[in-house]
Amino acid sequence: MRYEHVDTTVLDAGALLALALAGRAVVPPVDEAPAEAPVGAWSSADGAVRLEIKTDGTYAGKVLGRKRPARGTYRLDGGTLNLCDDSGLHTPVRVGRGVLEMAGHRLGRAA
Numbered sequence: 001m002r003y004e005h006v007d008t009t010v011l012d013a014g015a016l017l018a019l020a021l022a023g024r025a026v027v028p029p030v031d032e033a034p035a036e037a038p039v040g041a042w043s044s045a046d047g048a049v050r051l052e053i054k055t056d057g058t059y060a061g062k063v064l065g066r067k068r069p070a071r072g073t074y075r076l077d078g079g080t081l082n083l084c085d086d087s088g089l090h091t092p093v094r095v096g097r098g099v100l101e102m103a104g105h106r107l108g109r110a111a
């Protein structure tokens with residue numbers, strides 16, 4: 001079995017999130033599954049991550065330090081919002097009450 005090794009001592013939060021947006025994040029299950037997708041604008045407290053979830057089943061996002069903006073489609077599966085980037089990469093996002101959790105970042109509703 002082959003294990004990938006990422007030396008996190010040389011990566012900042014933006015770089016780690018970029019790795020997570022490449023489909024490597026593991027998201028724990030939630031207690032309650034939301035009835036519908038958390039449509040709207042979301043942002044991390046430090047502004048490093050922004051995510052806009054649209055009613056048409058698409059999303060757009062920005063990650064500090066990432067050259068290419070994240071965009072694609074999403075699917076709600078229980079308490080997880082599965083993002084599928086245009087390049088085919090997948091990112092699971094835990095949906096909680098008033099918060100989204102992805103790759104160690106907590107996103108709240110953007111003002």
